[in-house]
Amino acid sequence: MAVDNILLKISSVRKNFNEVIALDNVSFDIKSGEVVGLVGSNGAGKTTLLRLMSGVYRPSSGSVTLGDDTPVHLMRDHLGVVPESTGLYSRLTAWENIRYHSRLYGIDDSVSWKRTLKFAQSLDMEENLSRYTKGFSRGMRQKTALLRALAHGPKVLLLDEPTAGLDITSARTVRSLVEQIKLEGGTVVYSTHQLFEAQQVCDRIIIIHNGNVMADGSPKQLINDNGCETLEEAYVMLTQEKARVRFEDSISDRGLTKIWNKLFRPKTPSLQLNQDVMEDE
C-alpha cells in the first residue's frame, strides 16, 4: 500500500477500561507534514490516545487508520514511537537499543546507522552511541529514544511528553529536532501538558480534557475562537470541568487482588475532619 499521502484518521473513537471511559467519541484527522500537539492535564487521555495511534491499544469502538483506511496496528512499520518512559535497555548501548528496534522493523543495520548518525549530530549524541544507557541522564535517554524512533524512517512520529523532566537545554534540543523533522516534511504528534511548548512547536493543537476533544485548531485559532488574549486563557476556559484522576493503574486489579486491596485500604481522615482541624487551629 502506498502511504506517501499519509493521513492518520481517528474516527469516533471510544476507549473503555472496564467501566471507565478513557476516551469518548474522539475524531480528528492528521495530515501529512503536520505537527500536532495533544494538550491536556494528567489523566486527560493523551497517553491513551497515543497508544491507540501506535496500535498498542485497540479502540473499544470507532477506528484509528493510516493511509487508505488500514487499521493502524497493521501499519506500525510507518510509525516511530517515543513513549513517556523512553523504554531503553540499560544493559545495551545506545546504538544497540536503536539497532534492536530497527531490526524488528526489518531495517538493515547500515541504513539505520546512517539515519542514526544524521540525527545524532543534531542531538549532539554521536559520542554517546557506544555507551551503555545505564548511566544516561533523562535528557540523554530521551534523545536516544528519539534516535531509535527515527532510525527506520517513519512517516509519523508519535512523541509522548518528550520534554518532561528535561533540563532547558535538552528540551530545546528536542524541540529543535521536531522542527527539523517538520522542515523535512515529517508528521509529528506531540503530547504535552506545556502550553508554551505546544504553541512554539505545533501547527495545530488538540485540547483533550477528561477523555473528550475540547478544541482543535491552530494556536491563533484557539485564542480567537474563544475570545481570549492568550492560549492559556483559552485552555482554562475550555477545561473548567474538574480534571479526573489518572485511572489506568486501577484497571488491572481483579478478583482476589481487588478484594484484598479493598480490605486493606489504608484509612484516610475524612475531608470534613480536616476542615474541622484547620478551623480549630
Added chain:
Amino acid sequence: MSKSTQRIKTIAKKEVVEFVRDWRTIVAIIIIPILMFPVLFILFPVLLESEAAELDNKIVNIEIQSNQYPMHLIESFNESYTKLTYVNATFNDSLSLPSTDLDRVRDMEIDAILRLNYTDDIWYYSVIHLSTSESSTEAKNRIISSLIKFENNITELRISEGGLEVDSTLDPLRWDGDMSKADVATEGEQAGLILSLFIPLVLAIWTFSSAIQPSIDMTAGERERGTLEALLGLPCTRNELLLGKWLGVATITGVGVLLQIVGLLFAIGYLASSDFIGIPALSIGAIILIIISIMLFAVMVVALELALAMRSHSVKEAGSILGPAIILIIFPALFTQVINLDGIESFWFSIPVINILLALRELLLDRVIIEHVAIWFVSSVLYASLAAYYAAKQFRREDIVTTLS
C-alpha cells in the same frame, strides 16, 4: 528466513545478550550449576571424613561399672584413644537407669558409662550416655564396638566348648561366586537405573527454578522498567514477542540444566569407580523420545512462567507468585521417585509433570512402551499447548503496557 522468524530470532538474541551481560547471571546460570553437585558430592564427604577422623583421634573418658572385668573386653578398649576408669559395682535396679550418674554424664564429667552385670552365664549391660554430645556418642559407639567383639569371642568359645565347628555354625548360608555376575542386567542398564533416579529430578526442578529469573526479567521486569511499551509499538506481533522471549528463556535455562547435569555426572564419576556409573545403554528411539519429552516439558514450564510473570505488575509481585510455585514441581518430582515402574498403571502417564518425569525414568532404562509413550506424548502436547495458549492470552492483554509507577 521469513520476517517473522527473523524478528523472533532478534528478540531471543537480544534477551540472551542482555541477560548474560550481568555477571550475576553468569554466576547463576553457569558457575552455580557446574559447581553445585561437585561441591555437594565431593566437598561434603571430604568434610564428613575429616570430622570423623577428628572424632576417631579424640580421647574419650569411659567408666566401667561391673562386678567382673573380662580381659577380652578390656583389651579391645586399649586399641582406641580411650581413658578407662573402673568402679566395682553391684546393681539392684535396671542397668539403664542413670540414677546418681545422671548429672555426671549430663555435665560431661565423663563421656559414657558402661555397666556390666554377670549373672547365670549372661552378661547384662547398658551404656549411660548423652546422645546430644558428639564425644558421648563417640564413646558409646566405641563401647558398642568393643562389646560386639567381646560377644563374638564368647559365642565362638561356647560353640567350640559344645563340640561344634565355629565357621559353619555361625555362617551356614553362603552366596557362591561373584554376586555381581548373577545380575542379568547389563552395565548400561544399571547405569540407566542410577541415572533415572536423579536426572528427571534435577531436570524438573532446575528447569523450573532457573527459568524463574529470566522469565520475570523479560516480562514483569520490562513492564516495570517501561521498556515493554516501546516494544509493543513495533511491527512484531504479540505471539512473535512471546516466542522470542520463550526462546531466550529456554536457551538460558537449557544451558543451566545441561551444565548442572555435567557437574552431576562429574561428581558421581569422581566419587565412584567407573563401573558404578557408566554410559546408559539407550536405543536411538529412547534418545529421541527423551529429547522430545524434555522439549515438551520446557515448552510447558517456560510458557507457564512467562504467562504468570506477565500477569504481574511488578518484579516483586512476579517473584512472590513464581517462587512458591516451585512446589508444584518439587512434590511431583519427589513423588515420582517412589513410583514402581514395573507394572505401573497407564494413567500415571497422563498427569501433568509426573508424566514427563516417569517417561524420563522409563526411557533412561531403555523401556519404550508404546502405550505409555502415546499417553505421555499426547497429554504433554496438550499441557504444553494449554500453557502456550495461556501465555499468548496474557501477552495479548492490553493492560500489560501499564506500570505501577
